[in-house]
Amino acid sequence: MNSPEGPKGSQTNTLPEIGISQILGLVELLISKGGRDDIYKLAAELSMELGETLTVIKAAELLGLVHTPGGDVVVEGPGLKIIDASIPERKELIRCKLETLPVFKSVRDYLKETVDHEVTREEVLEKLAELIPNEDAESSFSTLVNWGRYAELFGYNDDSQTFYLDSGETTE
Amino acid sequence: MTEQPQTLIELDHVTKRFTLPQGDVTVLQDISFKAVEGEFITIVGPSGAGKSTLLRLMNGLLHPNEGKVLYQGKQMRGINYETAMVFQNFGLLPWLTVSQNIELGLEARTKDPVLRSERVRMYTTKVGLEGYEEAYPRELSGGMKQRVGLARALAIEPSLLLMDEPFSSLDVLTSINLRNELLDIWSDRDNVVNTMIMVTHNIEEAIELSDRIIVLSNRPGRIVGDIRIDLPRPRKKRDKGFIEYVDRVFSLLA
Numbered sequence: 442m443n444s445p446e447g448p449k450g451s452q453t454n455t456l457p458e459i460g461i462s463q464i465l466g467l468v469e470l471l472i473s474k475g476g477r478d479d480i481y482k483l484a485a486e487l488s489m490e491l492g493e494t495l496t497v498i499k500a501a502e503l504l505g506l507v508h509t510p511g512g513d514v515v516v517e518g519p520g521l522k523i524i525d526a527s528i529p530e531r532k533e534l535i536r537c538k539l540e541t542l543p544v545f546k547s548v549r550d551y552l553k554e555t556v557d558h559e560v561t562r563e564e565v566l567e568k569l570a571e572l573i574p575n576e577d578a579e580s581s582f583s584t585l586v587n588w589g590r591y592a593e594l595f596g597y598n599d600d601s602q603t604f605y606l607d608s609g610e611t612t613e
Numbered sequence: 614m615t616e617q618p619q620t621l622i623e624l625d626h627v628t629k630r631f632t633l634p635q636g637d638v639t640v641l642q643d644i645s646f647k648a649v650e651g652e653f654i655t656i657v658g659p660s661g662a663g664k665s666t667l668l669r670l671m672n673g674l675l676h677p678n679e680g681k682v683l684y685q686g687k688q689m690r691g692i693n694y695e696t697a698m699v700f701q702n703f704g705l706l707p708w709l710t711v712s713q714n715i716e717l718g719l720e721a722r723t724k725d726p727v728l729r730s731e732r733v734r735m736y737t738t739k740v741g742l743e744g745y746e747e748a749y750p751r752e753l754s755g756g757m758k759q760r761v762g763l764a765r766a767l768a769i770e771p772s773l774l775l776m777d778e779p780f781s782s783l784d785v786l787t788s789i790n791l792r793n794e795l796l797d798i799w800s801d802r803d804n805v806v807n808t809m810i811m812v813t814h815n816i817e818e819a820i821e822l823s824d825r826i827i828v829l830s831n832r833p834g835r836i837v838g839d840i841r842i843d844l845p846r847p848r849k850k851r852d853k854g855f856i857e858y859v860d861r862v863f864s865l866l867a
């Protein structure tokens with residue numbers, strides 16, 4: 442599942458279209474159940490489709506908040522801390538993880554390299570194409586923007602269609 | 614040294630009618646209750662029972678035909694600027710950014726633009742929207758949209774927060790997250806607003822969140838139950854006693 446090469450590897454770079462609130466809700470629910478549940482039981486209890494449940498779980502897994510041994514979903518690592526954390530601490534936990542994901546890392550490195558620390562949407566989509574199969578680039582884009590915003594990894598202005606580094610960070 | 618909690622709002626034998634072409638309809642009948650400072654009250658009842666109307670009587674957009682609404686002991690006669698409202702469908706303006714939407718409610722109340730943007734920044738942070746300032750509603754998930762709705766209401770620094778089914782258009786996991794964050798805000802005594810009245814049709818949500826549930830009957834809406842929830846927080850469905858409360862509220866609605 443973690444192989445970086447080949448078609449399978451590029452597939453894992455695809456970002457699920459799942460919001461941060463939904464992921465946090467999943468972790469909070471699991472914690473209230475002792476930190477673990479059977480995936481099928483969970484989907485049934487939430488009256489969610491199994492496919493949709495799996496997508497949320499995959500998103501939480503990408504963020505390093507849960508793992509999925511057998512048919513179970515188990516809260517792990519930062520997922521155990523995030524529930525009692527303050528909002529800035531939550532953002533920091535997510536940020537640390539995002540910085541290790543190839544898609545986020547590549548966009549952030551790109552921003553740091555450019556002179557004015559701004560890149561266009563088109564340029565980012567080109568970068569994404571190197572990491573993600575074409576058909577998934579658009580849907581991954583909105584997650585890239587939204588998770589990136591939550592973690593304050595970068596900003597995005599939809600009027601000018603540009604990404605930028607938050608001020609104060611450009612001198613690091 | 615224990616201070617007696619103050620009554621914040623009181624409805625005193627309130628009846629509300631609407632005039633329709635085919636005649637008058639009584640929507641709420643003889644409603645009386647008090648909310649004290651610090652309380653979290655939920656209102657449940659079937660659709661059409663007058664729950665949204667009840668909230669509008671509390672924010673002063675509507676006035677009773679009989680009885681009166683008292684706020685901090687004074688009879689309300691116009692808009693109640695001490696309240697703010699959170700809506701089911703977020704109530705965001707699509708052409709404004711997150712920051713501009715949050716500032717919206719402040720424009721009528723605070724003339725000083727510096728003060729306004731400080732407030733916007735403070736409540737943006739409080740609800741976890743830092744980083745989204747420039748985003749438009751169309752770019753946001755439902756959960757983030759409702760955070761904007763909440764930040765806009767909190768930024769007014771009302772003494773009473775009114776919420777009309779704030780979680781009913783969110784998916785089940787997002788609403789779990791927002792309920793928890795709302796409870797964090799409510800229980801943070803540093804906040805200006807710690808009195809909340811929320812309409813919901815979700816009985817479990819009402820039991821999970823509130824100190825008290827007011828149950829309305831249908832057409833006209835009358836109070837058929839006023840139940841104090843005596844369970845420690847955080848509350849879970851599987852807690853001892855939770856199901857008994859669910860059954861109690863259900864039987865009142867049946």
Ligand SMILES: Nc1ncnc2c1ncn2[C@@H]1O[C@H](COP(=O)(O)OP(=O)(O)O)[C@@H](O)[C@H]1O
Nearest residue numbers: 631632640658659660661662663664665666667
């Ligand atoms: N401004 C209005 N004019 C006429 N009828 C109204 C008005 N507002 C609400 N009603 C009617 O009052 C009843 C209660 O409405 P509402 O307070 O929205 O109920 P709920 O929120 O419990 O679903 C409904 O039958 C509705 O059609």
Ligand SMILES: [Mg+2]
Nearest residue numbers: 664665666777
């Ligand atoms: Mg309503």
